[in-house]
Amino acid sequence: MPWPLYKRRPPRRKSKRKDHQRFDRVHLHPTGESNKFDSWRQIERGESERLMEQEGDNMDIAGDGILPQQHGPAGDGEETDPTQYYENRLKMLDSLRSAGVEPYPHKFDIAISIADYVAKYNSLGAGEHLLTVTESLAGRVMSKRVSSSKLFFYDLYGDGVKVQVMAGASYSEVAETEFYKCHSVVKRGDIVGIIGYPGRSSRGELSIFARNLILLSPCLHMLPNQRTGRCTAVAGKTTRAKADADCWVPGIGRNTEAYVLKDQETRYRQRYLDLMVNHQVRHIFRTRSRVISFIRRFLDERNFLEVETPMMNLIPGGASAKPFVTHHNELNMDLYMRIAPELHLKQLVVGGLDRVYEIGKQFRNEGFDLTHSPEFTGCEFYMAFMQTTMT
Structure with missing residues (x-):
């Protein structure tokens, strides 16, 4: 018969046994001895490295743009405006110094460059780790991905080459209570030193598993955001294939749409920033x-002598162009920045140097655009007793 509506169903009795105790009871051997995992915490510890590998694979996918990046509580904080970001970074420096940590350490020993590291351990198989090998790298953090307070991933760049840094609390030399604090201060653009062992994730991403991370030079300003879209030429490809596609070589047009920093005015006025974020x-x-x-090698092999001629002259000569004028205080006279080294080179030929050349700066006080600059590098060479035949 149905339960009367005016009566309340008595609550069920809850077991006082905790979840991990029930788990242990289920996993008893017939002899009464407990299994090798005596508690849920032991199982968690036993599975931690496998779970981190799995998280690393997911974060690798996120880094490739296949999945959205997951930003945890220690994210880059780039939701703030650049001014607030700069002020927060200054406060971070003060807090580190007050805690006795120097944010700009004097020295860090680098055992191998990132490019040599990639070449040396490129033959490692997926999931292979060299636990007995210790390497130390240094580079700039260009991407930070947070899985949890005990697992961080970084893309470390050096000389245009990238390697993934996998930092987990289970294999770190830093105490677990200090692990989160150590990694929460690292932001994109920071230069860090990594001490750890080489290996690959199960998806084949070459990584260094960090036992220790040292902040070498914090970046106080917010970097341009990484591009969210994917180039159609590399869509669906792996990180390694995408990096190869982004590599520019002479004779191939540059794909400016793949640049992180696209504004041409900013790129040319802040060339250091252009180099930092646009690796091409x-x-x-x-x-x-x-x-x-x-x-230079071509001319040297033909017995040409490289020389340097004066940059400032009493009279402008060598070409028809408007010169820059400067004042010499000691001589109390105006001088002209050279517009061409022609006259001085010809004087050297007259003096007996039959083959001379110079590669140096020239200055012309005229209009400029992206293909013409008032200050440019030129090469002029002169050779005596030589006749050119025009055909």
Whole structure:
């Protein structure tokens, strides 16, 4: 018969036995001895590394843009405005100094660069760890992902190469009570030192498992936000394939849509910031250096002598252009910044140096755009007793 509506059903008696006690009771051997996991906490400790590996895989996916990044309580705090962010960072420095921690330590020993680390341990298999090997790296944090108060992930960059840092409380040398405090002060843009052992996650992401993290140089200003969209050319590819696709080489047009910092005015006025967040740009600098090295090597092999001629002259000459004027205080006279080294190089040829060249700065006080600068590098060379034939 149904329970009368005017009567209340008596509450069920709750068991006084706790969850982990019930779990232990179920996992008893027939002999009465407990299983190797005597309590839920022991099981949690036994599974911690596997769970961290699984969390690491999820965070790797989030870092690739497949899943949204999970920001925990120790996130970057970039929801604040840049001014407030700067003030918070200054307060952080004061709090570290008051606690006896120097935010700009004098020295950190680096055993290997990030590029050499990637080349050395690139052959590791998925899930393989070298627990007996200790390496120390240093680089800039460009991404921070928080899984929990006991598990952090960083993307550490150095010389344009990235390696993942996996920091877990279970294998850290820092006390568990201080682990969260140590990692909560690290933000994007900070330069940190990592001491740990090499390995790969189960998804194959090359990582260094941090036993210790040292803040070397905090970044006080907020970096531009990482791009949220994905380039169609690398959509669905792994992190390694995406990094290869982002690598610019001469002869290939630059994909400016993939840049984190896209504003052209900011990029050219704050070149250091452009280099910091747009990793393709550093390849342009390297290419320019190699071009100049090739020109210098080409001329040296043909017995040309490299010289340096004066930058300031009494009269402007060598080209038809408006010069920059400066004043020499000791001589109390105006001088002109050179617009070309032609006259001085020809004088050297007259003096008996048959083959000379110079690679140096020239100055022309005229209009400029993205392809013309009032201050530029030029190369001029002269060779005696040589006739060129025009065909």
